[in-house]
Amino acid sequence: MGHSRSSSRREPVDRLLTPLQDFLRHEAAGGMVLMVCAAVALLCANSPWGDRYAALWQTKVGVDVAGKGLSKPLLLWINDGLMAVFFFVAGLEIKREIMVGELSSVRRALVPIAAAAGGMLLPAAIYALLNRGGPGARGWGIPMATDIAFAVGVLPFAGRGLPVAASVFLTSVAIADDIGATLVIALFYAGGVSGAALAAAGALFAAMCICNWAGVRAIVVYSLLGAGLWVAFLKSGLHPTASGVLAALAIPARSRINADEFVEVGRSWVERFASMGEHGQSILANPEQAATVVALEETCHHAQTPLQRLEHLVHPWAAFAIIPVFALANAGVSFREAGQGGLVNATSMGIVGGLLVGKVSGVAGLAWLLVRAGLAEMPEGLTWRHIIGLGFLAGVGFTMSLFIAQLAFGESALLAPSKIGILVGSVLAGVIGVTVLRTARSQREWAS
Numbered sequence: 001m002g003h004s005r006s007s008s009r010r011e012p013v014d015r016l017l018t019p020l021q022d023f024l025r026h027e028a029a030g031g032m033v034l035m036v037c038a039a040v041a042l043l044c045a046n047s048p049w050g051d052r053y054a055a056l057w058q059t060k061v062g063v064d065v066a067g068k069g070l071s072k073p074l075l076l077w078i079n080d081g082l083m084a085v086f087f088f089v090a091g092l093e094i095k096r097e098i099m100v101g102e103l104s105s106v107r108r109a110l111v112p113i114a115a116a117a118g119g120m121l122l123p124a125a126i127y128a129l130l131n132r133g134g135p136g137a138r139g140w141g142i143p144m145a146t147d148i149a150f151a152v153g154v155l156p157f158a159g160r161g162l163p164v165a166a167s168v169f170l171t172s173v174a175i176a177d178d179i180g181a182t183l184v185i186a187l188f189y190a191g192g193v194s195g196a197a198l199a200a201a202g203a204l205f206a207a208m209c210i211c212n213w214a215g216v217r218a219i220v221v222y223s224l225l226g227a228g229l230w231v232a233f234l235k236s237g238l239h240p241t242a243s244g245v246l247a248a249l250a251i252p253a254r255s256r257i258n259a260d261e262f263v264e265v266g267r268s269w270v271e272r273f274a275s276m277g278e279h280g281q282s283i284l285a286n287p288e289q290a291a292t293v294v295a296l297e298e299t300c301h302h303a304q305t306p307l308q309r310l311e312h313l314v315h316p317w318a319a320f321a322i323i324p325v326f327a328l329a330n331a332g333v334s335f336r337e338a339g340q341g342g343l344v345n346a347t348s349m350g351i352v353g354g355l356l357v358g359k360v361s362g363v364a365g366l367a368w369l370l371v372r373a374g375l376a377e378m379p380e381g382l383t384w385r386h387i388i389g390l391g392f393l394a395g396v397g398f399t400m401s402l403f404i405a406q407l408a409f410g411e412s413a414l415l416a417p418s419k420i421g422i423l424v425g426s427v428l429a430g431v432i433g434v435t436v437l438r439t440a441r442s443q444r445e446w447a448s
Contacts, residue, residue: 030319037324045332091248112172118366123354136347143354145400148174158437163381201232208250256302351421359395389436395429
């Protein structure tokens with residue numbers, strides 16, 4: 001690989017784009033972009049142009065097709081539309097993990113799933129206890145969520161000495177948490193349900209599943225059906241982001257040729273290519289070589305699953321465009337306006353307590369109970385100090401918590417203090433988690 005890279009001709013554009021590509025491939029890049037956008041949103045909301053910042057997201061944007069269309073504020077297009085794409089990516093990751101990843105077997109999945117369950121139930125209980133019977137009671141789902149992009153993006157700041165199992169465990173917990181958060185949103189934060197629209201959504205999802213069963217692999221087919229599924233969910237009263245997860249579950253995950261066939265067929269095409277033409281001859285001047293390259297490309301296409309191709313295609317857009325835009329639109333809270341309703345109240349304290357105390361207690365506590373009871377094994381290479389540090393990182397609820405807060409409180413006076421609670425709780429959880437993990441590299445006394 002090194003030889004091919006050094007021997008290939010580097011164009012001027014390659015020298016310009018390579019540093020950017022290297023940055024975007026870094027696992028911390030998504031978290032860093034998200035942090036910058038959140039900071040920009042806070043600065044804008046508390047600047048002399050704060051009113052313009054708030055008004056921007058209320059700008060009406062419409063889509064009209066054959067006299068029928070949708071007109072919504074820009075904020076809702078982001079929260080209902082772009083976030084459906086984010087949940088689609090999350091759904092692809094969930095499906096992959098269930099099929100071949102850390103959630104593919106009961107024994108491997110038991111600890112992260114139990115940890116995620118504890119990390120959802122205990123924060124919700126803490127919040128509900130502090131807000132019982134109060135106006136903020138509806139926000140119990142806010143501290144349940146883990147922001148997978150932010151939490152995993154923060155992890156590299158803990159240093160290079162962490163075991164690989166740390167990233168695997170945190171990702172598995174966050175993915176299991178995503179499943180739970182999606183169910184919570186669909187079941188408890190939906191409006192009035194339209195039976196006709198829900199039936200249409202069911203029919204479209206069934207059509208996607210039938211296409212999968214029939215062997216249809218054209219991404220455009222699933223894109224069109226998925227867009228229809230989103231509209232049906234939007235009209236049904238259920239939150240349209242759930243359509244993203246359902247669409248992901250219907251994407252084919254089977255390759256047309258297995259690994260052995262790929263090696264055999266691929267080698268034959270490469271050998272055929274090498275036997276044609278003279279050394280160093282331009283492919284442009286050799287139609288047979290050009291046709292062989294196309295055939296080899298088609299072989300590579302058959303070896304990949306539609307799920308892999310879509311995840312590779314859409315994930316960068318979710319990490320570097322959709323989530324940052326969501327942060328720009330939702331993280332901006334005016335401290336002056338929030339202070340008028342009281343920054344420190346049951347709502348904000350319930351969120352901070354849930355994210356900062358409930359998450360780590362639930363994640364580490366349930367994992368400890370399972371391991372001590374002999375029902376599961378400790379992830380290889382991890383100590384209990386690692387688990388506690390990762391439990392704190394699971395308390396970074398930023399994107400998902402902001403999303404649920406918007407669903408729970410809309411534009412009410414409780415939205416601002418809830419955002420403050422999310423920001424404070426997420427930042428403290430991230431800082432404490434990184435600190436604990438940095439000290440865990442040389443600590444083995446908690447391993448048993």
